[in-house]
Amino acid sequence: MNIVPLPRRRNLGQIHVAKVTLAHGGGGKAMKDLIDDVFVSAFDNTHLAPLEDQARLDLAKLAAYGDRLAFTTDSFVVDPLFFPGGDIGKLAVCGTVNDLAVGGATPLYLSCAAIIEEGVELALLRRIASSMAETARAAGVHFVTGDTKVVQKGACDRVFLTTTGIGVIRPGRLLGADRARPGDIVLVNGVLGDHGAAILGARGDMALESPIESDCAPLAGLIEALLAAAPGTRAIRDATRGGIATVLNEFAQASNVAIEIEEAVTPIRTEVKGFCEILGLDPLYLANEGKIVAVVPAGEADAAISALRGHRYGESAVAIGEVRAGIPGRVTMKTVFGGTRIVDMLVGEQLPRIC
Amino acid sequence: MKYVDEFRDAEKARVLVHEIETLASSIEFAKERPIAIMEVCGGHTHSIFRYGLEGMLPKSIELVHGPGCPVCVLPMGRVDDCVAIAERPEVIFTTFGDAMRVPGSKKSLLQAKADGADVRMVYSPMDALALAKKNPDREVVFFAIGFETTVPSTALTVLQAKADGIKNFSVFCNHITIVPTIKAILDSPDLQLDGFLGPGHVSMVIGTAPYEFVSNYYKRPMVVAGFEPLDILQSIWMVLKQIREGRAEIENQYARIVPDGGNSPALSAVAEVYELREFFEWRGLGSIDHSGLRVREAFREFDAEVKFTMPNIKIADPKSCQCGEVLKGVIKPWQCKVFGTACTPETPLGALMVSSEGACAAYYQYGGVKTYEAAS
Numbered sequence: 001m002n003i004v005p006l007p008r009r010r011n012l013g014q015i016h017v018a019k020v021t022l023a024h025g026g027g028g029k030a031m032k033d034l035i036d037d038v039f040v041s042a043f044d045n046t047h048l049a050p051l052e053d054q055a056r057l058d059l060a061k062l063a064a065y066g067d068r069l070a071f072t073t074d075s076f077v078v079d080p081l082f083f084p085g086g087d088i089g090k091l092a093v094c095g096t097v098n099d100l101a102v103g104g105a106t107p108l109y110l111s112c113a114a115i116i117e118e119g120v121e122l123a124l125l126r127r128i129a130s131s132m133a134e135t136a137r138a139a140g141v142h143f144v145t146g147d148t149k150v151v152q153k154g155a156c157d158r159v160f161l162t163t164t165g166i167g168v169i170r171p172g173r174l175l176g177a178d179r180a181r182p183g184d185i186v187l188v189n190g191v192l193g194d195h196g197a198a199i200l201g202a203r204g205d206m207a208l209e210s211p212i213e214s215d216c217a218p219l220a221g222l223i224e225a226l227l228a229a230a231p232g233t234r235a236i237r238d239a240t241r242g243g244i245a246t247v248l249n250e251f252a253q254a255s256n257v258a259i260e261i262e263e264a265v266t267p268i269r270t271e272v273k274g275f276c277e278i279l280g281l282d283p284l285y286l287a288n289e290g291k292i293v294a295v296v297p298a299g300e301a302d303a304a305i306s307a308l309r310g311h312r313y314g315e316s317a318v319a320i321g322e323v324r325a326g327i328p329g330r331v332t333m334k335t336v337f338g339g340t341r342i343v344d345m346l347v348g349e350q351l352p353r354i355c
Numbered sequence: 356m357k358y359v360d361e362f363r364d365a366e367k368a369r370v371l372v373h374e375i376e377t378l379a380s381s382i383e384f385a386k387e388r389p390i391a392i393m394e395v396c397g398g399h400t401h402s403i404f405r406y407g408l409e410g411m412l413p414k415s416i417e418l419v420h421g422p423g424c425p426v427c428v429l430p431m432g433r434v435d436d437c438v439a440i441a442e443r444p445e446v447i448f449t450t451f452g453d454a455m456r457v458p459g460s461k462k463s464l465l466q467a468k469a470d471g472a473d474v475r476m477v478y479s480p481m482d483a484l485a486l487a488k489k490n491p492d493r494e495v496v497f498f499a500i501g502f503e504t505t506v507p508s509t510a511l512t513v514l515q516a517k518a519d520g521i522k523n524f525s526v527f528c529n530h531i532t533i534v535p536t537i538k539a540i541l542d543s544p545d546l547q548l549d550g551f552l553g554p555g556h557v558s559m560v561i562g563t564a565p566y567e568f569v570s571n572y573y574k575r576p577m578v579v580a581g582f583e584p585l586d587i588l589q590s591i592w593m594v595l596k597q598i599r600e601g602r603a604e605i606e607n608q609y610a611r612i613v614p615d616g617g618n619s620p621a622l623s624a625v626a627e628v629y630e631l632r633e634f635f636e637w638r639g640l641g642s643i644d645h646s647g648l649r650v651r652e653a654f655r656e657f658d659a660e661v662k663f664t665m666p667n668i669k670i671a672d673p674k675s676c677q678c679g680e681v682l683k684g685v686i687k688p689w690q691c692k693v694f695g696t697a698c699t700p701e702t703p704l705g706a707l708m709v710s711s712e713g714a715c716a717a718y719y720q721y722g723g724v725k726t727y728e729a730a731s
Contacts (some may be wrong), residue, residue, distance in 0.1 A: 351453045
């Protein structure tokens with residue numbers, strides 16, 4: 001299904017059964033009702049019109065935002081679907097919005113593709129869609145096209161979502177992982193590792209009660225504020241899978257520089273630290289869904305930090321380290337204990353240690 | 356964080372490092388060669404790298420990273436046995452997380468899972484037992500691995516399974532014991548060790564008495580050490596002090612956790628369920644007498660080795676692998692011919708590249724920044 005942003009109303013279908021069946025993926029009326037009931041009714045109604053096979057976007061309107069398109073896609077397969085601080089719907093919007101924003105783009109339009117396992121409750125899908133709609137409103141983006149597929153039981157885990165996003169980059173904005181220079185300052189917009197710890201905790205197989213909530217948030221506004229205050233910003237990335245350790249390594253490799261961070265000032269909640277201590281995990285590698293790592297020239301660092309701190313998603317923003325000439329591609333951390341260690345990329349997934 | 360930050364105090368560390376420097380410089384033989392101290396336990400290796408301790412110590416002290424990483428020393432043949440059990444359609448194979456990646460001769464458990472085997476990560480053997488109760492039509496096997504630290508928990512799980520009359524649960528026992536291993540290292544002709552940091556968590560179970568042969572017979576000092584960085588520095592200082600004063604004793608730095616007599620309820624559960632094997636094969640060290648445990652006859656219904664036939668083939672370590680020499684402190688990880696080239700964490704050839712507790716993987720990933728760079 002595709003939703004064209006034209007102001008023409010039509011009657012939306014509704015579903016009166018409790019669960020999705022393979023019939024809802026068959027391409028007939030049942031499928032149209034599923035799409036109408038769950039997605040179209042949740043996403044911006046005033047823009048809805050007959051479902052065409054594509055969204056049509058006005059080039060002149062896009063050009064008003066800048067001179068380059070940013071285009072990105074991401075799939076979401078989180079377990080559990082609902083977790084403290086968020087759900088798969090919120091995640092699917094934030095993830096794609098943030099991937100656009102860290103490139104300096106203003107996020108504008110999203111698509112949503114949903115793969116649904118037969119037997120999933122309609123109520124669950126409606127909750128997810130309404131969370132997507134709410135997050136999209138907060139992030140100032142519109143869902144303009146989408147697709148659903150229903151697959152047999154066991155072929156997927158309840159719901160998988162893919163969102164694709166388009167944004168526009170203002171003229172003159174040039175961010176890139178290869179632009180870090182010795183002397184630059186490395187910033188983060190707040191405490192690290194919350195999302196990863198929240199998800200592990202919510203899976204419940206650790207029998208650990210944890211009050212940790214995901215930091216899942218759309219960051220376009222925060223990044224806009226950062227770039228206004230520090231226009232010379234070299235690079236921004238959101239520290240999702242692989243945590244800040246992975247982003248720092250990507251910056252160091254692409255820019256052929258060394259990066260040193262300081263453990264003592266790297267912000268991590270006590271609860272997350274404790275969680276990691278018990279499981280033998282390293283918070284530097286835990287996923288975030290509302291955190292960026294930014295490299296800014298030293299002269300703009302103070303302005304950048306105060307701009308971040310002035311935004312609701314950056315209140316505990318802080319400089320955690322700096323870019324150095326050093327060994328190209330190497331990331332090190334000065335430990336609280338006074339030693340220095342290498343912070344490398346993980347080979348695979350971080351696995352809890354035996355003892 | 357309470358009970359953690361106190362043991363990571365940088366100011367206290369500075370004072371301790373200064374004391375260590377003074378003490379080390381007063382040891383005569385250190386003018387000729389470095390003082391070699393082995394930390395037996397992988398948990399210590401992990402802390403040493405995580406806090407960059409090697410770089411803080413004077414050059415006259417050399418830390419040798421011992422065999423105490425249970426994942427690292429598991430031989431390939433045993434991993435093949437795991438895979439064979441896991442690939443049986445009726446089996447749910449349960450394991451601790453970091454055992455998933457250990458390479459067998461053909462594949463790891465992670466690869467077996469990708470090929471369709473039902474392999475699940477658990478955090479405790481009791482979780483595996485719960486899984487058995489929930490899935491009465493499946494055979495749940497727990498991959499029992501680890502030194503004395505983890506042995507009591509699997510022993511208690513077997514006792515619980517018996518008490519509950521569970522028929523579809525078994526353990527594939529690969530438990531190993533630390534004492535014969537330390538003895539094997541001390542017996543090796545090319546030994547170059549002056550003292551030991553004893554394993555803290557193992558000792559919490561077995562106490563300190565089992566190590567007395569180290570001081571009595573081999574005349575080497577040993578300090579049972581905690582895992583926080585200040586614990587490790589203090590323990591190094593205690594070893595140096597013994598060397599300086601010409602003593603060889605077993606001392607307990609980790610007294611807040613380790614009772615000298617060990618944990619007797621845990622030990623009696625272990626003795627009830629397990630007995631020593633004649634010998635057990637270690638990756639990198641070869642066969643060591645009485646170093647492995649097996650399930651006793653009385654609990655054979657919970658013994659995966661009785662329940663399932665498996666290949667049980669001994670697979671030799673690759674020829675180019677020099678893990679044994681690294682383990683004994685004869686060479687440093689980066690002096691191995693295949694370190695970082697044929698042998699990396701992605702494609703480990705040898706035991707020590709497998710887990711983040713293994714010395715080679717730790718050097719490769721965390722890097723003993725100063726040492727490694729100076730040498731390479």
